[in-house]
Amino acid sequence: MYRFLLTPRWIVMALLVVVLIPIMVELGFWQLHRHENKVAHNDLISTNIKRKPVPAEELLAVGRKLPGDLQWRRVTLTGKYDAEHEVLARMRTQDGVVGYYVITPLVAADGRTLLVNRGWVRNPAEATDRPDVPPAPAGQVTVTGRLRPDETRKDSGIRDVGVPEGQVMRISGFELGPKLPHPVFGGFVELTEQAPTSAKAPALVPKPDDEDLGPHLAYAVQWWIFAFALLAMFVKLVRGEARELEAELAALDAAEADEHEEPAKV
Incomplete structure (x- = not known):
């Protein structure tokens, strides 16, 4: 039933899935590490600025x-x-x-x-x-x-x-x-x-934002969702193709059965 997976078209599609899913997963972990680094950076800012x-x-x-x-x-x-x-x-x-x-x-x-x-x-x-x-x-x-x-x-x-x-x-x-x-x-x-203070001075550099974590965690989740969606889509296509082939085989079997059926006696 699934021998169609050995055809060139399906082999190429399978190879793309095998290559792209690990890349998407790795990109998700890369964004997760960036999020963790941002958290550590913000914690450092918050802790050190508060110290005497x-x-x-x-x-x-x-x-x-x-x-x-x-x-x-x-x-x-x-x-x-x-x-x-x-x-x-x-x-x-x-x-x-x-x-x-x-x-x-x-x-x-x-x-x-x-x-x-x-x-x-x-x-x-x-x-x-x-x-x-x-x-x-x-x-x-x-x-x-x-x-x-x-x-x-x-x-x-x-x-x-x-x-x-x-x-x-x-x-x-x-x-x-x-x-x-x-x-x-x-x-x-x-x-x-x-x-002492000055009557006129340059504008002070503002305190860094130690609360903004950026979009990295959301990007990590998005990459993992993409990986799961790609796998799910490939599985859906395979099952859809198998169902179509199964329906075609069933139709052929029915047609052959009709051809070999004896004419009804009067």
């Missing part, structure tokens, strides 16, 4: 990249801004508007320096103009901010080629350190508080 700020010197080291479990931890550091070596990180969007992050080194009393993202400023009207950047406060300040890892590694190969003087594409102590006269901590901070 600690001195930056207790967690950071010069020339060492920021460990992953320290991301979003709040730290404090007292020092003086080095406005001379301030740079602008290009192509940064906030509330749907493109602008710059203002990165200003903060030099502690012992000379060690922490890159501080003081916040966001919008693009100027003309691309060739310099944006309006509120100056960093003079004198001693104490900053509190969220720890963020360098956006490039020392061996990344990414360079700020073709960008204007005083601007960068990535925020990285490994990239900016050689240009500064002081040793630089690994990582940088997104400013959340500053004392």
Whole structure:
């Protein structure tokens, strides 16, 4: 009855099902892993942001990249801004508007320096103009901010080629350190508080969303549904084909029986 499965058409269909179903299942698990990573990431954000700020010197080291479990931890550091070596990180969007992050080194009393993202400023009207950047406060300040890892590694190969003087594409102590006269901590901070405050300052970078999990779990379920639906459709087609062949054979048997039936006697 099912010998039709050995025909070229059905062999091709069966091979497609055998190939596609594992791919769909694997894509579902890939999306599930992305969901789990997002959950872990959001848990890290929520946990670290709620922790009490600690001195930056207790967690950071010069020339060492920021460990992953320290991301979003709040730290404090007292020092003086080095406005001379301030740079602008290009192509940064906030509330749907493109602008710059203002990165200003903060030099502690012992000379060690922490890159501080003081916040966001919008693009100027003309691309060739310099944006309006509120100056960093003079004198001693104490900053509190969220720890963020360098956006490039020392061996990344990414360079700020073709960008204007005083601007960068990535925020990285490994990239900016050689240009500064002081040793630089690994990582940088997104400013959340500053004392004393400034009358005018860049817009602070908003707190990350630690509740949005994205669509990954829904995508995982969708891929598994697709896999099940494909298998169910193939089985339905096979059974439908078998029923049609069975009906045709029954019709042939009935016709043969009619041909061999003797004429009725009068």
